Amino acid sequence: xxxxxxxxxxxxxxxxxxxxxxxxxxxxxxxxxxxxxxxxxxxxxxxxxxxxxxxxxxxxxxxxxxxxxxxxxxxxxxxxxxxxxxxxxxxxxxxxxxxxxxxxxxxxxxxxxxxxxxxxxxxxxxxxxxxxxxxxxxxxxxxxxxxxxxxxxxxxxxxxxxxxxxxxxxxxxxxxxxxxxxxxxxxxxxxxxxxxxxxxxxxxxxxxxxxxxxxxxxxxxxxxxxxxxxxxxxxxxxxxxxxxxxxxxxxxxxxxxxxxxxxxxxxxxxxxxxxxxxxxxxxxxxxxxxxxxxxxxxxxxxxxxxxxxxxxxxxx
Amino acid sequence: xxxxxxxxxxxxxxxxxxxxxxxxxxxxxxxxxxxxxxxxxxxxxxxxxxxxxxxxxxxxxxxxxxxxxxxxxxxxxxxxxxxxxxxxxxxxxxxxxxxxxxxxxxxxxxxxxxxxxxxxxxxxxxxxxxxxxxxxxxxxxxxxxxxxxxxxxxxxxxxxxxxxxxxxxxxxxxxxxxxxxxxxxxxxxxxxxxxxxxxxxxxxxxxxxxxxxxxxxxxxxxxxxxxxxxxxxxxxxxxxxxxxxxxxxxxxxxxxxxxxxxxxxxxxxxxxxxxxxxxxxxxxxxxxxxxxxxxxxxxxxxxxxxxxxxxxxxxxxxxxxxxxxxxxxxxxxxxxx
Numbered sequence: 159x160x161x162x163x164x165x166x167x168x169x170x171x172x173x174x175x176x177x178x179x180x181x182x183x184x185x186x187x188x189x190x191x192x193x194x195x196x197x198x199x200x201x202x203x204x205x206x207x208x209x210x211x212x213x214x215x216x217x218x219x220x221x222x223x224x225x226x227x228x229x230x231x232x233x234x235x236x237x238x239x240x241x242x243x244x245x246x247x248x249x250x251x252x253x254x255x256x257x258x259x260x261x262x263x264x265x266x267x268x269x270x271x272x273x274x275x276x277x278x279x280x281x282x283x284x285x286x287x288x289x290x291x292x293x294x295x296x297x298x299x300x301x302x303x304x305x306x307x308x309x310x311x312x313x314x315x316x317x318x319x320x321x322x323x324x325x326x327x328x329x330x331x332x333x334x335x336x337x338x339x340x341x342x343x344x345x346x347x348x349x350x351x352x353x354x355x356x357x358x359x360x361x362x363x364x365x366x367x368x369x370x371x372x373x374x375x376x377x378x379x380x381x382x383x384x385x386x387x388x389x390x391x392x393x394x395x396x397x398x399x400x401x402x403x404x405x406x407x408x409x410x411x412x413x414x415x416x417x418x419x420x421x422x423x424x425x426x427x428x429x430x431x432x433x434x435x436x437x438x439x440x441x442x443x444x445x446x447x448x449x450x451x452x453x454x455x456x457x458x459x460x461x462x463x464x465x466x467x468x469x470x471x472x473x474x
Numbered sequence: 475x476x477x478x479x480x481x482x483x484x485x486x487x488x489x490x491x492x493x494x495x496x497x498x499x500x501x502x503x504x505x506x507x508x509x510x511x512x513x514x515x516x517x518x519x520x521x522x523x524x525x526x527x528x529x530x531x532x533x534x535x536x537x538x539x540x541x542x543x544x545x546x547x548x549x550x551x552x553x554x555x556x557x558x559x560x561x562x563x564x565x566x567x568x569x570x571x572x573x574x575x576x577x578x579x580x581x582x583x584x585x586x587x588x589x590x591x592x593x594x595x596x597x598x599x600x601x602x603x604x605x606x607x608x609x610x611x612x613x614x615x616x617x618x619x620x621x622x623x624x625x626x627x628x629x630x631x632x633x634x635x636x637x638x639x640x641x642x643x644x645x646x647x648x649x650x651x652x653x654x655x656x657x658x659x660x661x662x663x664x665x666x667x668x669x670x671x672x673x674x675x676x677x678x679x680x681x682x683x684x685x686x687x688x689x690x691x692x693x694x695x696x697x698x699x700x701x702x703x704x705x706x707x708x709x710x711x712x713x714x715x716x717x718x719x720x721x722x723x724x725x726x727x728x729x730x731x732x733x734x735x736x737x738x739x740x741x742x743x744x745x746x747x748x749x750x751x752x753x754x755x756x757x758x759x760x761x762x763x764x765x766x767x768x769x770x771x772x773x774x775x776x777x778x779x780x781x782x783x784x785x786x787x788x789x790x791x792x793x794x795x796x797x798x799x800x801x802x803x804x805x806x807x808x809x810x811x
Contacts, residue, residue, distance in 0.1 A: 366555045369526050372546040373553045374626070375576030384572075388563040 193449070200442035207438040222439025224248035226265050226430065226447075230257040265444060268426040273451065274337055275422055276405040279344035283401045284394060286345070287352025288360075292382060294353070295360040296368075306357075309350045317347050318410045328415055335420045340412065344405040351404075352397050359393025360386065395459045406452055423448050475662045476537030476629035477502045478523060483532030485518055492518040494686035496532070500630070503660045505653075506691075507673040509709060510683035516666040517556075519683070520632045523664060525549045537629050547578060552623035554633040559619030560607040566618055567603040570594060573626050589625055596655060597621040613644040620652065624659070631656075633665045637672065649675055670710050674698070682706045704807040707736045713767055713778040715801075716742075722773055723753055723795055728802055729810045736801035736809075739780040743796045744768065744787075752792030759787060770795070 170178070199207050201218040230252055238258065244250035252259055290309075294302055324343065325334075333339030363386055371381035387394075413425040427444040430437055480498040484491070493515040500506045508516045521527045523534060525546035533542045541549050552573070560569050570590045574581050581589075594600035597617040602610065607618065616636055623631055636652075637645045653676045656663055667673055673680045674694045681691040682705070690702040701707035707715050720732045728735065747753075754777065757769035761783075768781040770793060777795070787793065802810040 364557075366557070366559070367561060369524075369546070370553060370555060370559070370622075371572070371576075373524050373526070373549075373551055374573035374622075375547045375578035377547065377577075380577060385561060388561075 196442045196445050199438055200446045202439050202442075204435070204437060204439055207442070208436070219251070219439075220247070221251050222437070222443040224251055225437050225440035226443040227263055228252070228259045229261050229263050231260045232256060233258050264421075264426060265423075265430075268421050268423050269447065271337060271416075271420055272406065272423040272448075275340045275344065275420070276402055276451075278337070278341040279348065279405045280398055280401040282341060282345040283348035283352045284356075284398050286349050287356050287397060288387075288390070288394060290349075290353045291356035291360050292386065294357050296365060306354070309353050312346075312350045321411065321414055324411070325414055335416050335418050337420045340416060340420060340422070343411060343415070344401075344408065348401040348404055352401060355397045355400070356390070356393055359390050359397075363389050399456060399459055402455060403452060475502055475627075475660060477504075478537075478630050478662065478664070479535040480519075480523065481533045481535070483519075483522060483529045483534060485515075485522060485527055485529050491686050493522065493529075496686070496688055498681060498688060498691070500662060500664060503662055505656055505661075505663045505665065505676055505678045506681060507665045507667060507677035507679075508681045508683050509667060509670065509673040511668055513685075514683040515686040516668075516683055517634050518686075520553070520634050520664060520666055523549075523630065524551050524553050524632055547576075550626075550628045552626055552628040552631050554619050554623045554631070554636045556635045556638060559622070559636075560610075560615055562606075562608050564607060565603070566594075566599060566605050566607055566610070569607050569618055570603075570621050570625055573622060593621045593625045596624060597651070612640055613648065616640060616644075616648065617651075620648075620655075624655065630662045630664060633663065635667050635669075636665075638667070638669065645669075645672075652676065670712070674710065682709055701736075701801065701809060703809055704734065704736070704803050707801060707803075707809070711738050713739075713780070716775075716777045716779070717803075718772070718775055718777075720802075722775060723797065725797055725800075731804045732802045732810060733805040734803040734807075735797065736803060737777075737797060741798050741800040742777070742779055743798055744770065744779065744781075744793050746787060747792040747794050750792065753795040754793055756787050756789055756791045756793060758789050759785065 198216075200222045201220065202213070202216055203219045203221050206213050206216045206219075207222075224247075228248065233256060235256060238253050238256065241253075241258070244253060249259060293299060294306060299305065328334045328339055331339075333342070367385040367389070368378070368381040371385050372378060376384065407424065408422075409424040412422045416422060416425065423444070427441060427448065430440050430444060478498075478500040480496055483493060483496045485493040496515075496519060498506070498519075508519060510516050518527060522529055523536075525541070525544060525548075529542065533540060535541060536549055536551070561572065564572065567590060570593060571586050573579075574586045574589060590603070591600060594603055597620055599614060599617050599621060602614060607615065610618065616639070620633075620636060623633075637648050640648065649672055655661075656676075665672075665676065677694055679691055680694050680697045682689045682697065684705050690697060690706045692700075697706060698710050701710070704717065708717070716737045718735050718737060720728060720735055723735075725732070725735055754770045754772035757771050757776065759781065760767035760769065766781045766783055766785065768777075768779050768785065768787065770777040770779070772795065781787065804810050
């Protein structure tokens, strides 16, 4: 073995690889074990889910998912026996617990609310953010630095600090418990992040591209659409993921401002606990399904997200 | 194609005067090169003609029409930028087709394709039309950039140092090609560079810019042999002109008021001193292969001239130096005749 390879500044040594690998694996385990536990719990029966010592190996069941999507009523065994044969797997499972399915639960509409509000607000924040960032990047905006600082300053406090004024304001305006109200709120929180992130990305795109397009007979808006946007997709995708994750996971405002028709999944899922005992498998099932959209979205845009996170680390 | 008339145009950015009261008339089909160092206002002049900047004062007429306040799209110019010329997200074909697909021009996709293929052959890139524009070499990229200007038939082509990022050989090739294309099309062209060889070989007329002002404009021959002042004289010639104080060497026939004498190779006769008494000493002979540079020390000054490849002169030789109709400059830097 040559000395140069042992002391290379580029290639990591075996030792540093081992240390780095250990840290990464440990961190991955710490992060992923709770998720795996939730995933496993969602396939347990209620008795298994509270068994002590906890069961690592168990008979999988979709009872949690049945309970998540339905509401049930307790009945006497005589009544249940008088019914006809069970109409499906869930029906059968529920009857074993002396219950019958009374109807669908609110989970699906709450989940749909979450989708509408999170994606709606992400779209608005990224749309507004892209246009503002382009403006700040390309035009001489009076007091541009002060305005950008002001936009950033809306992030200086946790958003929940203004919960009470917003609650009162929304009640006056009739925006409480509406999807529109939640979209506006999340857009307002996210737009500052979007402007700052996207300004960085758009600053990196040389303005010669638009100038060339404008000389070639395009208007500024057409030039923006045809030359800037295609080159900003990385930044837009990364920004969209950050905005979506915030809006999707937001709990405090959702719990405060929504209770009925516009309620999102985060405040809804804990309420399952109250319905007929502590139904942990149903809660875990709700959480598992809740994770899927972000997972899919992130995997789809994984490349852009990585480039987005390392953005600015390398200057040409 | 059309003529362009820039009249009394000034442009400042904050405190900096980029272009100062510029007058320039470009005739239909003429190839005008603006030559000057960085910061002389060359690029700003191009951007003013293209409409990317508005002049603070003065007017710009394109094809007889006042274009001073028109938007870039309305002026019908074509611009080749120094860098960043190609859209990285588009193929070579789509890059070339981009100007033709503008909503302002309603060309059929068929007509676009025919025109793109025609121009691709002109700039010799037709074999790479389907490539990603990022997968081209530097020379190919710049040929596409020039092609993108050529697909339209604008009133004037504006080129901002289109060859400066290329290596020497490519630059020489493209220089010839560009001149060939320009004369084939009879195109009106305003071309900006700091490379004197580009200016000398391509221009019908060269304009010398300095600190936002047009110092002199004329044919390459005139600019070279009759420079208006020291600044212009120093811009052209390889090796650079030798500027010597009057009285350093015998200068009989110098007009009164001569402060500086400008001497290029052809203005000097240098011979080995016959009697052990010379005007200067040979420093060294620089062999560059195709040409040789002779470095001579004359008192406190150094001279550089071209010399024969088989020159008998060697380092340390005493030489006599005589002027042969050099250029005379007065104390204000203007040339005296």
